[in-house]
Amino acid sequence: MERPLLEVQDLHVHYKTDDGTARAVNGIDFSIHRGETLGLVGETGAGKTTTALALLGLVPHPPGKITGGRILFQGENLLEKSGKELRRLRGNRISIIFQDPMTSLNPLFPAGKQIAENLTLHQNLPPREALKKAGELLARVGIPASRSGNYPHEFSGGMKQRVVIAMALACNPALLIADEPTTALDVTIQAQILEILRDLKEDFGLSLLMISHDLGVVAEVADRVAVMYAGDIVETGSVGQVFEEPRHPYTIGLLNSLPDIDAPRGESLQPITGLMPDPMELPRGCSFAPRCPRVMPVCEEQKPPVFSPDQGRGVRCFLYHQTGGQP
Amino acid sequence: MTAPLVELVGLQKYFPAKEGILKAVDGVSLQIHQGETLGLVGESGCGKSTTGKLLVRLLDPTAGQIRYRGRDITSLKTPEESRKFSRTVQMVFQDPYSSLDPRMSVGEIIEEPLRVHRLFPARRERQQRIRQLMDYAGIAGRLINSYPHELDGGRRQRVGIARALALDPEFLVLDEPVSALDVSIQAQIINLFQTLQQELSLTYLFIAHDLSVVHHVSTRIAVMYMGEIVETGSADEVIRDPRHPYTEALVSAIPRVKNRGTRTRIILQGDVPTPVDPPPICRFYGRCPKAMDQCRRPVELLTSASNRPVRCIREEQ
Numbered sequence: 295m296e297r298p299l300l301e302v303q304d305l306h307v308h309y310k311t312d313d314g315t316a317r318a319v320n321g322i323d324f325s326i327h328r329g330e331t332l333g334l335v336g337e338t339g340a341g342k343t344t345t346a347l348a349l350l351g352l353v354p355h356p357p358g359k360i361t362g363g364r365i366l367f368q369g370e371n372l373l374e375k376s377g378k379e380l381r382r383l384r385g386n387r388i389s390i391i392f393q394d395p396m397t398s399l400n401p402l403f404p405a406g407k408q409i410a411e412n413l414t415l416h417q418n419l420p421p422r423e424a425l426k427k428a429g430e431l432l433a434r435v436g437i438p439a440s441r442s443g444n445y446p447h448e449f450s451g452g453m454k455q456r457v458v459i460a461m462a463l464a465c466n467p468a469l470l471i472a473d474e475p476t477t478a479l480d481v482t483i484q485a486q487i488l489e490i491l492r493d494l495k496e497d498f499g500l501s502l503l504m505i506s507h508d509l510g511v512v513a514e515v516a517d518r519v520a521v522m523y524a525g526d527i528v529e530t531g532s533v534g535q536v537f538e539e540p541r542h543p544y545t546i547g548l549l550n551s552l553p554d555i556d557a558p559r560g561e562s563l564q565p566i567t568g569l570m571p572d573p574m575e576l577p578r579g580c581s582f583a584p585r586c587p588r589v590m591p592v593c594e595e596q597k598p599p600v601f602s603p604d605q606g607r608g609v610r611c612f613l614y615h616q617t618g619g620q621p
Numbered sequence: 622m623t624a625p626l627v628e629l630v631g632l633q634k635y636f637p638a639k640e641g642i643l644k645a646v647d648g649v650s651l652q653i654h655q656g657e658t659l660g661l662v663g664e665s666g667c668g669k670s671t672t673g674k675l676l677v678r679l680l681d682p683t684a685g686q687i688r689y690r691g692r693d694i695t696s697l698k699t700p701e702e703s704r705k706f707s708r709t710v711q712m713v714f715q716d717p718y719s720s721l722d723p724r725m726s727v728g729e730i731i732e733e734p735l736r737v738h739r740l741f742p743a744r745r746e747r748q749q750r751i752r753q754l755m756d757y758a759g760i761a762g763r764l765i766n767s768y769p770h771e772l773d774g775g776r777r778q779r780v781g782i783a784r785a786l787a788l789d790p791e792f793l794v795l796d797e798p799v800s801a802l803d804v805s806i807q808a809q810i811i812n813l814f815q816t817l818q819q820e821l822s823l824t825y826l827f828i829a830h831d832l833s834v835v836h837h838v839s840t841r842i843a844v845m846y847m848g849e850i851v852e853t854g855s856a857d858e859v860i861r862d863p864r865h866p867y868t869e870a871l872v873s874a875i876p877r878v879k880n881r882g883t884r885t886r887i888i889l890q891g892d893v894p895t896p897v898d899p900p901p902i903c904r905f906y907g908r909c910p911k912a913m914d915q916c917r918r919p920v921e922l923l924t925s926a927s928n929r930p931v932r933c934i935r936e937e938q
Binding site: 567 | 837879
């Protein structure tokens with residue numbers, strides 16, 4: 295099998311604060327193959343965004359620090375790269391889009407110029423050629439090239455997000471990280487953006503890391519899914535495996551919390567009781583143990599390893615210790 | 622059929638804007654019956670929140686009537702009358718972070734409406750009432766002296782709910798009450814609303830953009846677009862058999878976790894427009910995948926064969 299484009303191994307990210315150490319990411323492993331979309335889902339504070347920032351070498355330091363692990367991108371460990379080398383990668387081989395497009399846009403420059411900047415910086419294109427290509431990229435995301443001279447405030451929210459996508463794709467990246475790219479948008483605009491991402495992924499042969507709290511959005515675009523909880527990836531598998539036959543009690547709980555529009559009305563939802571633990575005071579054993587309806591004594595003693603109850607799936611839960619999974 | 626608890630008749634709210642008149646709510650007529658939940662859905666700027674604010678009299682309408690138990694409440698004369706009305710109708714806001722005073726403790730926040738309305742003047746009884754309200758909303762008693770910043774989003778929303786219940790209202794306007802919450806917490810709060818509705822025989826107007834949530838909680842659903850109601854019906858009718866092309870597109874755009882890829886997705890072109898001086902044609906004309914030349918005229922809510930009001934000329938045929 296071909297080597298994955300991105301391999302994250304045993305990644306740890308901690309934030310040091312006056313009150314203690316927040317263990318935001320606690321030894322996660324995942325990989326993304328060429329042309330594949332991995333959906334990273336989880337609730338607020340699960341560590342999704344920290345993971346994305348770590349991939350780009352953008353964890354704010356201090357207070358944050360990558361305290362262990364490896365991030366192999368095209369076989370090279372990004373954690374051993376210098377700031378200069380990382381700057382050469384970002385916006386070039388790896389791009390990111392955030393929830394709020396204004397995180398990435400400068401209000402003082404026209405959209406086309408900002409896209410062109412990326413091309414002159416990373417590909418040494420002469421300014422005029424870069425601007426021309428910026429116009430083509432805008433057209434590719436559904437904005438007439440004639441609007442290349444417009445400033446960010448002259449675009450609507452959905453249009454701004456399109457500009458950011460054009461900018462992210464300017465240098466033909468191998469990996470696009472999309473962190474809640476449609477969360478701030480209306481449903482009909484969200485549908486437009488998801489459609490664009492699906493199209494571009496195919497045209498550009500992109501690998502996509504789609505981060506979202508919205509299980510539906512991830513289900514629509516991802517090939518595989520990783521479910522994150524309190525700094526751990528608790529379950530991975532294909533979209534079908536994770537969303538249709540979830541194994542981890544947290545994944546099961548999440549899906550039961552969600553109103554299903556195709557189900558008959560009148561059944562009440564089954565929420566997960568309690569709250570996600572404070573990352574400064576994570577439980578000793580399984581981080582989900584305090585809320586888990588199927589908790590066993592061992593879960594409070596030690597952190598479960600990843601078991602593989604079926605092909606292509608990983609579950610960090612002792613329930614699957616007996617069922618053929620290997621530690 | 623019994624008379625509706627709340628009735629909106631030709632309700633309008635216009636705001637002056639730089640480019641003209643923003644017709645945020647433009648001739649909305651709705652009925653809400655006792656004990657039901659009416660879901661009001663639509664995208665940002667469609668006028669759903671403005672409608673909610675008009676209902677609790679946070680805004681005064683430009684024209685039209687709001688009848689509560691048959692009585693027009695847009696022209697309450699005395700402060701006494703207003704006060705009485707505000708006891709029966711309360712609102713829960715989307716953002717528990719900004720609708721709670723950061724300098725007040727949980728107990729003080731819940732107590733405030735009781736003080737303002739001079740209910741439970743005896744301190745002991747008032748404290749009892751606060752405990753009871755916290756109990757209703759599922760807030761642990763030990764949190765009575767906590768401040769909003771010490772609580773997570775779900776608990777903050779529970780405080781907002783306890784405050785809304787303080788005056789023993791009959792009718793609650795819930796404006797995106799679970800949109801800011803994580804899925805597992807969202808489910809807790811949705812269940813809480815349903816339990817409270819039964820225990821306290823409440824009537825809800827549930828305003829939200831998330832159709833799955835609205836379908837789950839609502840008896841009936843009204844869909845709003847650019848200040849107008851475009852379709853109403855039972856929750857199942859509107860979701861399973863949408864008649865207006867906008868509703869159809871909305872329903873098809875919901876990202877689904879189950880039954881992925883089993884339906885055709887209708888992708889609307891263009892942005893959600895703002896109703897500033899809208900031309901006198903169907904307001905969905907510019908984005909409608911089924912638009913025809915005949916749509917270039919004002920369209921009323923038409924009652925189709927299925928006895929559901931739909932604002933689309935295709936219902937005439």
